[in-house]
Amino acid sequence: MPAVQNPPEKMMFQLTLRRRGISDQAVLRAMEGIPRDLFVDPADRADAWRDSALGIACGQTISQPFVVAYMTEQLQLQKHHRVLEIGTGSGYQAAILSRLCGHVLSIERYRTLADSARVRLEKLGCDNVEVLLGDGFDIPASAGNFDRIIVTAAMEEVPEALTQRLEPGGILIAPVGPHQGTQTLIRLTRTEAGLERKALVDVRFVPALPGIAREL
Ligand code: SAH
DSSP states (O other), X not given: OOOOXXXXXXXXXXXXXXXXXXXXXXXXXXXXXXXXXXXXXXXXXXXXXXXSOEEOGGGOEEOOHHHHHHHHHHTOOOTTOEEEEEOOTTSHHHHHHHTTSSEEEEEESOHHHXXXXXXXXXXTXXXXXXXXXXXXXXXXXXXXXXXXXXEOSXXXXXXXXXXXXXXXXXXXXXXXXXXXXXXXEEEEEEETTXXXXXXXXXXXXXXXXXXXXXXX
């Protein structure tokens, strides 16, 4: 019997993303190709293809697929781009990025999450992703600058130390706003005239907290 390539829930997943306005074919293909069920808690596998955020270890969340696709689309990725992600979590967003750019450095403050994301990404052959245990508010200078920066945890403000790491023409996307409640996705573009700021949509993310987590 032939393998089922597109079970109904996966077809619904694509349909939902398209209906909500995701139109970049490369992004849709990446979303189709990365098995989200491998990034959620085993107990949540049945819900992996639904368009909702789910709890993962360390009290954190894997984002809603629409938000992952939307943020990815807004980054306008090219194959040669070096991308920084702050907030590896499950590694799902990093896996999507890895299909669309040259290199991803993803930083996570929980060792447990960083370690398990690294294992998943390795199994999927995402060998252009490097997962680092660290603090996204304190990126080592040796990491250099980036063509794109994606922050997947809520920041009250985007620190200047972060925007300074954007290459000319670079784009940064981050949920900005209070830690409790709703934030707005902000897109910053480094132009010759300075930073261009655009508010996109309202979102809800877990907070970005300083320092490496003391608990695992
Ligand atoms: N992108 C993830 C979801 C991120 S949830 C995915 O695809 O699954 C937000 C993550 O950001 C959490 O794992 C949290 O621990 C991490 N985080 C919060 N503050 C951080 C910081 N200062 N540096 C690095 N990671 C941080």
